[in-house]
Amino acid sequence: KQEVTQIPAALSVPEGENLVLNCSFTDSAIYNLQWFRQDPGKGLTSLLLIQSSQREQTSGRLNASLDKSSGRSTLYIAASQPGDSATYLCAVGNNNDMRFGAGTRLTVKP
Amino acid sequence: GAVVSQHPSWVICKSGTSVKIECRSLDFQATTMFWYRQFPKQSLMLMATSNEGSKATYEQGVEKDKFLINHASLTLSTLTVTSAHPEDSSFYICSAPTGAGGANVLTFGAGSRLTVL
Numbered sequence: 218k219q220e221v222t223q224i225p226a227a228l229s230v231p232e233g234e235n236l237v238l239n240c241s242f243t244d245s246a247i248y249n250l251q252w253f254r255q256d257p258g259k260g261l262t263s264l265l266l267i268q269s270s271q272r273e274q275t276s277g278r279l280n281a282s283l284d285k286s287s288g289r290s291t292l293y294i295a296a297s298q299p300g301d302s303a304t305y306l307c308a309v310g311n312n313n314d315m316r317f318g319a320g321t322r323l324t325v326k327p
Numbered sequence: 328g329a330v331v332s333q334h335p336s337w338v339i340c341k342s343g344t345s346v347k348i349e350c351r352s353l354d355f356q357a358t359t360m361f362w363y364r365q366f367p368k369q370s371l372m373l374m375a376t377s378n379e380g381s382k383a384t385y386e387q388g389v390e391k392d393k394f395l396i397n398h399a400s401l402t403l404s405t406l407t408v409t410s411a412h413p414e415d416s417s418f419y420i421c422s423a424p425t426g427a428g429g430a431n432v433l434t435f436g437a438g439s440r441l442t443v444l
Contacts, residue, residue, distance in 0.1 A: 261435045263434075310432075
């Protein structure tokens with residue numbers, strides 16, 4: 218059974234800092250990996266999707282990498298802003314469903 | 328792009344009542360939909376896989392008689408929380424495979440927040 222772990226569980230940084238969120242998974246036979254953002258009391262916003270054949274995806278200040286063989290993905294956020302404060306979820310796709318990590322709660326202080 | 332619509336977005340009910348949550352795929356057909364549950368400060372957990380025209384598949388530990396799933400058409404799946412109790416208060420979210428950008432890409436609804444008094 219796929220298990221997804223996210224480290225750290227919470228992170229607080231000053232505005233402008235670059236940061237990295239980590240995600241690890243136990244079964245490397247994945248179809249894709251997706252990073253989501255969730256604001257308090259809200260649904261999910263998809264940030265980046267990496268197919269199993271890809272190694273990274275970039276969108277604006279966000280860059281996600283995937284190392285399938287080692288079961289790891291990172292989400293890099295450049296020049297963080299207070300508006301980036303949210304919970305970031307990593308989800309791994311296997312056989313048409315997805316397994317989620319517990320998330321990293323990010324706070325960016327002005 | 329593909330959109331998954333959930334209704335209601337939030338609901339408050341009395342203990343013992345049943346609540347129905349709808350998940351609709353707009354502009355595309357979904358033979359399969361997934362239902363997740365999220366308790367406060369926890370991650371989303373897959374509850375069940377809804378299959379059009381057949382019985383849903385439930386994850387271990389999820390009571391199928393408690394959480395009734397009906398996937399009556401290619402665009403609609405419903406989750407009914409029967410005889411709801413306060414411990415059922417949670418955020419419920421559905422998703423459907425869209426195939427956009429490649430196989431096995433899931434699009435999520437906005438979620439439904441259930442509060443049982």
